[in-house]
Amino acid sequence: MRRVAVIGVGQSKFGELWDSSFRDIVLSAGVEALEDAGLEGKELEAMYIGNMSGGRYLGQEHIAALIADYAGLAELNIPSTRVEAADASGGLALRQACMAVASGMHDIVIAAGAEKVTDVGSKAMEILASATDREWEVFTGATLASLYAMIARLHMREFGTKPEDLAMVSVKNHKNATLNPKAQFRREISLEVALNSPYVAEPLRLFDCAPLSDGAAAVILASEDIAKKYTDTPVYISACSQASDYIALHSRKDLLTMQAVVHAARQAYEQAGIEAKDVGVAEVHDSFTIAEILAYEDLGFAKKGEGAELIREGVTCLDGEIPVNPSGGLKACGHAVGATGIRQAVEITLQLRGEAGKRQVDAENGLALNVGGTGATATVTIFTR
Amino acid sequence: MRRVAVIGVGQSKFGELWDSSFRDIVLSAGVEALEDAGLEGKELEAMYIGNMSGGRYLGQEHIAALIADYAGLAELNIPSTRVEAADASGGLALRQACMAVASGMHDIVIAAGAEKVTDVGSKAMEILASATDREWEVFTGATLASLYAMIARLHMREFGTKPEDLAMVSVKNHKNATLNPKAQFRREISLEVALNSPYVAEPLRLFDCAPLSDGAAAVILASEDIAKKYTDTPVYISACSQASDYIALHSRKDLLTMQAVVHAARQAYEQAGIEAKDVGVAEVHDSFTIAEILAYEDLGFAKKGEGAELIREGVTCLDGEIPVNPSGGLKACGHAVGATGIRQAVEITLQLRGEAGKRQVDAENGLALNVGGTGATATVTIFTR
């Protein structure tokens, strides 16, 4: 297996992009990545696209061919593959692209993630629920928020986690997002505002839940040798692991541990030859604030049950020991579903290059955790300078 | 890159499977493949699933995690990845699985394809149209059949292909299907019946169009060394190529050549070290009869414009020089959209093993061509004994 490097990154703005079509959004991220890498376009040998639900959001499947086409690559006839695992779709695209380069099958590959959700109006929430078990969860009236809410309630009961702890995750991520020009929400919020926002699914409130956003992101990967021709600051992907779990929350033996995350993290650390304590910066999947607390625990940043302490003690703040979600995370940078796993990779790359502007942290190794649904899919990627 | 072998195959029945749910259908194919390979299940290291539109047909995304779960693999936490390129989704799953084994990333991998289309009733056709360009083709009233119909009309005008030639493709495939116990339509049809069936989109008639079927198929791949532990009749995958093209038919310079097919075939022949004339049996994507004629040409079985001669002269019949679609093809075995690319691989494997029963042909090399939409994606896989 060859060493894989990120040689270009790009991202659209995130948010309610009323004026832009799906094609426009993807293209803006792709072109930015090409410019960043200094490529013309014809050097790309394959494309992987993470997209959750083009079929429902746009009435359009066959998204990978569509994007290759509108990215001006149709004449090259390169293989273009859509992968999907709900909101972990981006992470899957990154992993497949890594595999394609590491194996020697391709030299330069683009991995993108994209979602356009705002065109369907109020149906977006119901569509997101198709990340969980339609027949045995959604049918009963369970929403994605309510499933995470039941995890949160259990976590509170079992470990003494408080609504204030969850709110602090949101406050931190909003604060970070003020420093990110691509973020959807660029204003600080107070703990009081978060704690008094309306309930979405008790005990989770509006500020515990990431928005559903439009957005796209792209990374260009190359083998180590080739990377050196294009960039003086290659960021290496030292591991990219993926794992699965029961799709329905109710089928899992331990409702407070995402086994897919634990499994993918263990593999990734082993392959990268590092431990949790060596991670200097992380982007994790805070689709709901409780998910960030679980991530601290399941990634090994804290022991099980002690995740909330990290946020209480400021360990995961921008100036803490392990800054988490410097971009603002899904909560404040925006959650463009299929784009999220790639957007996380873009942020970690910028951080390790030293190009993260006002939100720059100091780190040798970075980690990205992308989760699908309530944890039936997880990808953990480790980046190093 | 390591040599990859097929060590197990399985398929559900194809058709309108009213009594079976999506989960039931996939499971029946998967268990058959495990039994065929002599595996318990825990030997599987990864899963790839081809599925076009679970989001529209079932209200369910995150299909790969769902299938791994209901296949009893959740406790193993293996990576499970859905890939999609309309009705070429199965071919993509096969290619990703091949890559995973060839690269040394995994030793034993399952690739499956599945679709459950009949639950949505009359909407199935509109959903299939999302394989083409929703904004600039479907919006105007173009159906998938009408796009292939326009290709057929041009082919007739340019090369003298006749409605009778198209009908003969359908007659051949129906005849083959009578010998396939898993096929949806197991009755012969006459040329007269085909030529007098009602128009779907002129000049294509009902018997020019494959049905939309429920069904699933699975193949288990392993590296050469491991394959020898499990089977005395490994079938090797000597190439698996994928290519893309403009998503909309109107954007292509040559409307009568599928560049994605030409491109994927060229790569596959080169990698396998064979030529078109060395192919002893083929399963090709006859979603419409004209597509089989184009396949003859674009795969190099005939020169451009001379495809119809192969069917007129019986070259592609079961007892011809290059039997095509011995299973009955999409037209008569059934077109379970995302399953098709894998079902083709099952058929070719059975043929090369000598286990194809009454439809057995004699061949050293087999080929499978899976096409998405009107040709924006194509995969060509070459199998050898």
Add this chain to the structure above:
Amino acid sequence: MLPRFWRKIKYRYDLVGTKCKNCGNSYYPPRNLCPVCRRKSDIAEMKFSGRGEVISYSVVHEAPEDLKAQKPYVVALIKLEEGPVITSQLVCDPENVRTGMRVKKAFRKYGEEGEAGIIYYGTKFVPDE
């Protein structure tokens, strides 16, 4: 009614799941393959009593279109007395739900299919103490 609903009626209405006779584990929703035994699975149908206990719950305020009329409603994770945990609506005043509460199954209306206006029924749970 759409086939994907009537196909499940027995399982939904009567709380019929499955049991693996090889390892003794029981499953609701039903499984054709036991995740412990896989190809050694020996699956038989099994009817559940419908009694259980609330493990966790949420009061849903932001509901999908077709359930907006019912909000706020309670969704719960219920541990059946035979072992499996299931997700279900709990017909109960949100003020009165608590973790550990005993509940039992009840037959209730679930929703309406948009186009045909068909009404779906299924199992919900009610307090049992």
Add this chain to the structure above:
Amino acid sequence: MLPRFWRKIKYRYDLVGTKCKNCGNSYYPPRNLCPVCRRKSDIAEMKFSGRGEVISYSVVHEAPEDLKAQKPYVVALIKLEEGPVITSQLVCDPENVRTGMRVKKAFRKYGEEGEAGIIYYGTKFVPDE
């Protein structure tokens, strides 16, 4: 009206596409990136005359739900005089269509959005000879 429709109104109603000033190729539907020049693309909007010729066509008998009332209708591949080929409905008696026929654009009703009952208009083509 859904944003994905109004976002395209100018392009659909007025047949506005794009031209790449680097290679001279013109595109309809519009492209932001020229597939010949890619990052060297120099894209500008361009209005098409709306005159062209039928390259191929099909009379649609099996139509999706929302177009069933119109069937059989004619769908055609039309080569615009500026070069690009587009897919469009052709408002014409199916008996009278032929390959090579001259056509021109016309403003016509396309369909109705199910839920809100909003009517969509756009460009169709009519005979021009």
